[in-house]
Amino acid sequence: MPERTLDFGHFGARGIKGHEAVARRLDALAGYIATPVTAPRGLLARLHYLTRTDRARTAARAAGLTVTDRTVRAWLEGTRSPSRRNLERIEQAYRTVRRENVARYLLARLNRGGQGTRVEFHPLSQSGVARPHQRVVAFRTMNVRRWEGIVAAWVAGDDQALDDAWIDKVADLGSQWGQYEYVTTIGFAA
Structure with a gap:
């Protein structure tokens, strides 16, 4: 299993950590009040x-x-x-x-009685990376079946626990999971 990325963006790639994208998606699914608190x-x-x-x-x-x-x-x-x-x-x-x-x-x-939820990984943006340094990263999907750790970390607001729980799931992508540690977005519906 590859190690985590230590120097992301060194050659100009752009994206966010996968767990941050998951937290944003869960926040969107939570259905917060749209009107700002200042109004x-x-x-x-x-x-x-x-x-x-x-x-x-x-x-x-x-x-x-x-x-x-x-x-x-x-x-x-x-x-x-x-x-x-x-x-x-x-x-x-x-x-x-x-x-x-x-x-x-x-x-x-998200668990859907053990069936899980299909998750889409939209890869990081390499538009700012010189051609010789670009790597092949494609759109991927996978089915996540057990969301307990991810949702518990999201509720607690614990970024480190959310990152660890998410990396445990992303490792199921196989030897290329490190390519999806940083993404432009993560998509799933509940």
């Missing part, structure tokens, strides 16, 4: 999501939203506005709670 509609939607139940409020506090209930009520009523720092905390808490809430659903959809 009143986006702020209210996030606050309602984080305060609609006791369980949601507890999860929001655990995720870093540590303001009092009185302050949250004032934000909801529009009598006070959160600071920029609190807006960032609201956004982070919302994303964390949303990931936790959709994880079980996504896991069931």
